[in-house]
Amino acid sequence: MRTRSAMARLVGELRELLAMGLDESGYAVAVAELGMEVDPPAPYAPGAWLELVAHRLGMPPADYAASPHEDMG
Numbered sequence: 001m002r003t004r005s006a007m008a009r010l011v012g013e014l015r016e017l018l019a020m021g022l023d024e025s026g027y028a029v030a031v032a033e034l035g036m037e038v039d040p041p042a043p044y045a046p047g048a049w050l051e052l053v054a055h056r057l058g059m060p061p062a063d064y065a066a067s068p069h070e071d072m073g
Contacts, residue, residue, distance in 0.1 A: 007057055014054035018047070 017030055027046035040049030 011054050011058045014050055014057075018050055018054065022047070 017027075020026075022030065024045045024047055027050060031040075031046055031050070040046055044052065
């Protein structure tokens with residue numbers, strides 16, 4: 001349960017950062033202050049990358065249930 005709580009908190013923090021309406025250089029400074037030592041992956045600018053991360057982390061986990069064909073062995 002701690003993992004879900006930590007993930008929810010991280011998503012909340014990212015959304016709060018994005019709500020500040022910074023320009024791209026502001027987001028670059030923010031992620032550097034948070035300890036990110038590399039640039040966001042291409043083709044993302046810092047703001048777009050933060051939005052993508054917040055979106056993906058905010059999605060419910062995938063349900064990897066066994067396929068009905070897996071038990072036929």
